[in-house]
Amino acid sequence: MDLSKIKMVVSDMDGTLLNSKHEVSPRFFELFQLLQQKNIQFVAASGRQYHSIVDKLNPIKEDILVIAENGALVKDKEKELLVTPIQQELKTQLLQIINSIEGAHAMLCGKYNAYFDERSSTFLGDLKEYYSSYEIHKNLGDVTDEIIKIAVYHNKNAETYIYPALKELEHMLKVKVSGLYWVDLNHSDAHKGYALDKLMKANGVASDEVLVFGDYNNDLEMLELADYSFAMANAHPNVKKIANYETSSNDDFGVERILEKLL
Structure with a gap:
C-alpha cells in the first residue's frame, strides 16, 4: 500500500x-497539523448537520472542506459549493409516508437548521x-x-423498522440506512459520492490520490471513488464488501492509525 501520492483525506464522522462517545481524539488534531504541512486537504463527510460537524471540528473548521447532510450541502468555510434540495412536493409525500410508520420520527433538515415536530421531543x-x-x-x-434531507x-x-417501508x-431518491437508529432521505444526486466527485475534480485529485474512511451505508458511493x-x-457488512482495505474500530483510533502510516 503506497500512500505517498495522497492529496486528500476524507472521513465520515x-x-x-x-x-x-461522539468525540474527536486529540491525536487526530495533531495529525491534522501534519497533513496541512504536507498540503493534504481534509474533508469531513457526514450525514450530520453542517453546524454539528464544525462544532466537533471547531479548532480546524477554517481549514477543512465539509460535506454535510450526506452530500446535500458542501462548504469551503463560508462559501457554499453545492446545495441539492428535495423538491417541495416530494417532501409533503414523504412526510405522509413516514407518519404512517409506527415509531418513526421525521426531522426536516434545512441548510443550517433542523425542524422536529412535538412528538419527537421525547427523544430530544x-x-x-x-x-x-x-x-x-x-x-x-x-x-x-x-429542505435538503429528511432524517x-x-x-x-x-x-x-423503517427501511423496509x-x-x-x-x-426516486436516495434512501440510506445511515446508523443504528437512522434512515436518511435525500435527492437522488445528494450523496457523499456525488459531492466528493465534484470536490476531487475541482481540486484535480485522482482516485489514487484520495484516502476515504467510512462505516455505514451512506458512505458506500464515496468509498467506491x-x-x-x-x-x-x-x-x-456492506461497507466491508465495498472498501479495499480495513482499519481498526473508531474506538481504537482506526482513522488515526492509517493517517500515521500516511505521514
Missing part, C-alpha cells in the same frame, strides 16, 4: 472519526447530539425552509 436528548441548531414545530408541513429516527432499529422509494478506501472494523 459518526462511527468513523468520532469514537462511541438523543437528537441534539446530531442537530445543534433546530426548531420544534407542531406541524412539519408548515416549515417553509428549503427518520427509530429508537430501536432503523434498518428493521421506505426502500420502495429508491427509484477511492483506490485507498477503508472500512472501520465496526463497519456495516
